[in-house]
Amino acid sequence: xxxxxxxxxxxxxxxxxxxxxxxxxxxxxxxxxxxxxxxxxxxxxxxxxxxxxxxxxxxxxxxxxxxxxxxxxxxxxxxxxxxxxxxxxxxxxxxxxxxxxxxxxxxxxxxxxxxxxxxxxxxxxxxxxxxxxxxxxxxxxxxxxxxxxxxxxxxxxxxxxxxxxxxxxxxxxxxxxxxxxxxxxxxxxxxxxxxxxxxxxxxxxxxxxxxxxxxxxxxxxxxxxxxxxxxxxxxxxxxxxxxxxxxxxxxxxxxxxxxxxxxxxxxxxxxxxxxxxxxxxxxxxxxxxxxxxxxxxxxxxxxxxxxxxxxxxxxxxxxxxxxxxxxxxxxx
Ligand code: FAD
Numbered sequence: 001x002x003x004x005x006x007x008x009x010x011x012x013x014x015x016x017x018x019x020x021x022x023x024x025x026x027x028x029x030x031x032x033x034x035x036x037x038x039x040x041x042x043x044x045x046x047x048x049x050x051x052x053x054x055x056x057x058x059x060x061x062x063x064x065x066x067x068x069x070x071x072x073x074x075x076x077x078x079x080x081x082x083x084x085x086x087x088x089x090x091x092x093x094x095x096x097x098x099x100x101x102x103x104x105x106x107x108x109x110x111x112x113x114x115x116x117x118x119x120x121x122x123x124x125x126x127x128x129x130x131x132x133x134x135x136x137x138x139x140x141x142x143x144x145x146x147x148x149x150x151x152x153x154x155x156x157x158x159x160x161x162x163x164x165x166x167x168x169x170x171x172x173x174x175x176x177x178x179x180x181x182x183x184x185x186x187x188x189x190x191x192x193x194x195x196x197x198x199x200x201x202x203x204x205x206x207x208x209x210x211x212x213x214x215x216x217x218x219x220x221x222x223x224x225x226x227x228x229x230x231x232x233x234x235x236x237x238x239x240x241x242x243x244x245x246x247x248x249x250x251x252x253x254x255x256x257x258x259x260x261x262x263x264x265x266x267x268x269x270x271x272x273x274x275x276x277x278x279x280x281x282x283x284x285x286x287x288x289x290x291x292x293x294x295x296x297x298x299x300x301x302x303x304x305x306x307x308x309x310x311x312x313x314x315x316x317x318x319x320x321x322x323x324x325x326x327x328x329x330x331x332x
Pocket of ligand 1: 222223224247249261262265267280284285298299301304
């Protein structure tokens, strides 16, 4: 493999309901830093139906170049169609680094693309950097059940590919003055050759806020005592218009589903306000919420570790304090 043919850092731009996914904008922020350190360009790849209008936004969030595959066949995400477009783009323009959000779409596409290219994939990374001497991508992720951070290098193959968790890196502020180059690309692709058909889209009708996107998160721990006691967390979240988070012990107890888990082996969150209620403050929990704007802890143990990581702490019984908060905010 001739590495000299490969250049630049790319981000696969995920589009949902006509808008660029926030994780893709975050990756442009991280990608910009990597590209600057390696003195190379940053590109975004947009695939979809009617996505050309989003190309300028990709530039305004940090890209130098945007490759666009815009056609009705890409209206809904399908592994086969997106994979064909992305593979064609990789073959033609040869990126050195290719990043995807670790969303269900990003994970699906990245692993499919990896099977067709002579390269590997570092999945679910939480930190990105480049090696000073070589410019190689350093993609780090929790390993061995979260007990160590493993840094993975792809030395022998190109592109170096990684999926990156949402909310672990930051988007740059939008700069409407930024300019770049847009390539409108296409490949011969016909509906008859595609094995999967989208017959119907069934939207999830459960009215919950996704914790990785929420501005307010009310998280509960084992201190809530039981699944019934944990209902108070749901009530407070509802009154505040926030999402429900949880410690791992709560998830393991089966009081809520795994997608509510905050922490090293759960979701990393950065809401404006994070309530940690009946949560002891173990390091594995703290790493998942420490960058929240305002952290408010409620714990009946004045020596609980969580009080070392919060902006405001209330020492007291959650079963007395939460009803008071609900009453207060309901009236607000
Ligand atoms: P506890 O530690 O039992 O704490 C309960 C707290 O509630 C106590 O501080 C107590 O004082 C307080 N309390 C009790 N009753 C009340 C009351 N009535 N009112 C107010 N406060 C009350 N944990 C995560 O959360 N996320 C992770 O991603 C994660 N990953 C892990 C990965 C590894 C490899 C390992 C080893 C552990 C991981 N853990 C994770 C587990 C973590 O170490 C802790 O065990 C867990 O966070 C503790 O959960 P907790 O705070 O709910 O429970």
